[in-house]
Structures are given as C-alpha cells and as structure tokens.
C-alpha cells in the first residue's frame with residue numbers, strides 16, 4: 001500500500017506561487033488602500049491580472065486559459081488575497097462564473113464563453129436572490145419555454161462583479177412546481193433586452209470588489225444557452241461549490257497570513273514598558289496562536305484541493321476548509337487589531353481593513369453555519 005503524503009510543491013507550482021506572490025506585492029498591495037477608500041472598481045489591476053492569466057485560471061489551456069489544477073488555483077488565490085482580498089475577489093469571480101459552463105456546457109458553449117473570457121471579458125455567478133441565499137432551492141426566478149427560447153424573469157442580489165460583467169451564469173426554475181429537480185442554469189449576455197444591473201452596494205469590506213443586483217425582465221434566452229438539460233441546475237450549483245469553496249477558503253488564509261505578517265512586524269517595532277510588544281508573553285502567545293491557526297487552515301485547504309484534483313469527493317472537506325479558514329481569518333484579524341491597540345482601530349493602519357475584509361468569508365459561498373450543517377449531515381448520514 002502506498003501511504004506517501006507529500007506536502008511539497010512541484011517546481012512548476014512553486015513558480016506559479018512566486019508569480020502570484022510578486023504580482024500581489026507589486027501590483028495589488030500598494031493600491032489596496034486607494035481602492036478601499038474610493039470604492040472604485042480596480043480596472044487597472046484587473047487588466048494586469050488578465051494579462052497574467054489570473055482571470056482565467058481554471059479554464060483549460062485549449063480554450064485559452066491557464067488550465068490550473070485546484071491546488072494551483074488555491075495557491076494563487078492565497079497569494080492574491082494577501083495583497084487585498086477585495087481585489088482578489090474581483091479577479092477570481094470569473095473562475096466562479098465560468099464553472100457552470102465548465103461543468104455542464106457543450107463544446108460550443110465552452111468554446112464561445114471561455115474564449116470570450118480569455119479575450120478579456122468578465123462574468124458573474126447569479127444564484128442568490130433577495131429571499132433566497134443559504135436556501136438555494138428557494139429561488140423564485142423562472143425560465144418559461146416558448147418555442148426556441150426561454151423567457152427569464154427574476155431578481156438576483158449580492159452578485160459579485162455584476163456591474164462589469166459581460167455575461168452571467170443564472171439559476172432559474174424551468175419547472176417551478178418541482179423543488180431541486182426543476183432548476184436549470186443558463187448563460188445570459190449582459191446586453192440582451194431586459195437585463196439591468198443596479199448600483200454597487202455600499203459594503204463593510206472588500207470595497208474593491210463590486211456587488212450589485214441583476215434584474216431579468218422578460219429576457220429572451222435562446223434555448224442554446226441552457227447548460228446541460230432542464231432540471232440539471234441544482235446539481236450544477238452543488239458541483240460548483242466543490243471547486244469554488246476551497247478557493248474562497250484560500251482567500252481567507254491569505255488574509256489571515258497578512259494579518260499575522262503585520263503583527264510580527266508591528267510587535268517588533270512597538271515597545272511598551274521598555275520592551276517590544278512580542279516580549280510581553282500574552283502578545284507573543286496571541287501571535288503564536290495566529291501562526292498555528294494559519295498553518296492549520298492552509299493544510300486543510302490544500303488537502304481539500306488535493307482530494308478534488310485526485311477525483312475524490314471533497315464536499316465535506318470543502319465544508320471543513322471553508323468554515324475553519326473563514327472563522328480563523330475573522331479571529332486572527334480581530335486579534336490583530338488588538339495587537340495594534342488603538343492604532344489597530346485607525347484606518348491608516350492595515351489591520352482595520354483586514355478585519356472588515358475578513359467578515360465576508362464567513363458569509364458568501366455558504367455561511368459558516370451552512371458549512372456546519374453539511375458536516376452534521378455527513379456525520380449523521382448513516383444513523
């Protein structure tokens with residue numbers, strides 16, 4: 001029996017990590033404060049990310065993408081989020097939006113929409129509605145078949161990247177009377193009649209990533225834009241989570257690592273009672289706990305990505321990784337503010353932004369409570 005466990009990266013993976021690390025330090029981090037303060041969409045950075053291929057990480061090479069494995073994608077994701085998780089979310093949203101097409105799309109659909117993304121287009125993933133977030137099956141959007149088209153009606157909210165997207169992957173009921181089995185997924189172009197996008201919401205954190213409402217009012221969607229078959233939608237949404245949740249968890253690790261790095265730097269520079277902060281045992285131990293928790297979160301995320309790449313079911317591992325990494329990022333960034341004292345509460349110091357940015361990781365892509373529901377379901381499945 002082969003019981004080898006390898007926590008090392010290949011030379012190629014190290015190269016990708018270095019590329020992302022340098023990009024985060026050179027192109028993202030120096031501009032993080034600007035986009036946090038202005039709430040502007042970071043087009044110049046996103047354009048550079050496009051040139052590097054970072055907006056097409058999971059698209060296979062034959063369709064113009066980087067063709068990264070999930071492990072490689074989460075390595076990049078952690079590095080970019082270290083620079084600014086608002087910008088990394090703005091960059092990574094394409095990877096989420098294209099997943100339904102990669103999972104269920106026909107050859108023609110993949111060729112067209114992956115190709116459009118490789119040419120610089122952006123996209124968003126539209127599942128959440130004003131009355132249905134955690135309860136994905138509770139959506140109200142409908143797609144009624146009329147000849148060679150579907151007529152799409154409904155409102156999606158909290159959609160990342162909505163204001164800059166060129167197309168959307170949209171979940172809607174083709175058979176509203178059947179929960180789960182009546183849901184389908186469509187590709188919808190932004191410039192079709194009846195598609196409208198709201199103004200970006202004013203949020204607590206991740207200001208560089210826009211979040212807005214998208215309304216579909218009698219939109220005529222060609223039947224060729226259905227992904228898979230009618231009724232495949234719910235399964236597609238669940239398969240998306242297996243690949244997207246580890247990516248979100250990696251973002252949490254990036255933010256937590258950044259908070260740890262800022263604390264190590266600050267606790268050496270700042271002195272009280274004649275000695276650097278870290279020499280006060282209570283502060284030193286707080287920072288030691290951060291280091292332990294960042295490493296534990298990273299290992300969980302890596303394992304979950306490894307399982308996915310190995311073709312092993314990772315749904316429960318993804319729930320572990322998403323919940324643990326998000327809760328860890330929230331705890332570490334909150335403690336980082338404490339390590340900085342009054343300065344930590346000031347916007348001109350970096351940890352205040354990190355604490356605001358971290359909160360969303362416990363909410364989007366399934367809240368920390370929903371991840372625990374999944375874990376309970378799996379633990380008690382047999383009895």
Ligand SMILES: Cc1cc2nc3c(=O)[nH]c(=O)nc-3n(C[C@H](O)[C@H](O)[C@H](O)COP(=O)(O)OP(=O)(O)OC[C@H]3O[C@@H](n4cnc5c(N)ncnc54)[C@H](O)[C@@H]3O)c2cc1C
Nearest residue numbers: 125126127128132133134158159160211364365366367369
């Ligand atoms: C900044 C941002 C970006 C987002 N981007 C996108 C996007 O690009 N695309 C998209 O489709 N969605 C997106 N979302 C939506 C996000 O996924 C949902 O907000 C999230 O899933 C929670 O849904 P909700 O807001 O409706 O909360 P609710 O489902 O109303 O939950 C409210 C609270 O109740 C808890 N709760 C609900 N049901 C249960 C239960 N059964 N057991 C235990 N606790 C429960 C939740 O954990 C939460 O604490 C985004 C949200 C935000 C804030």
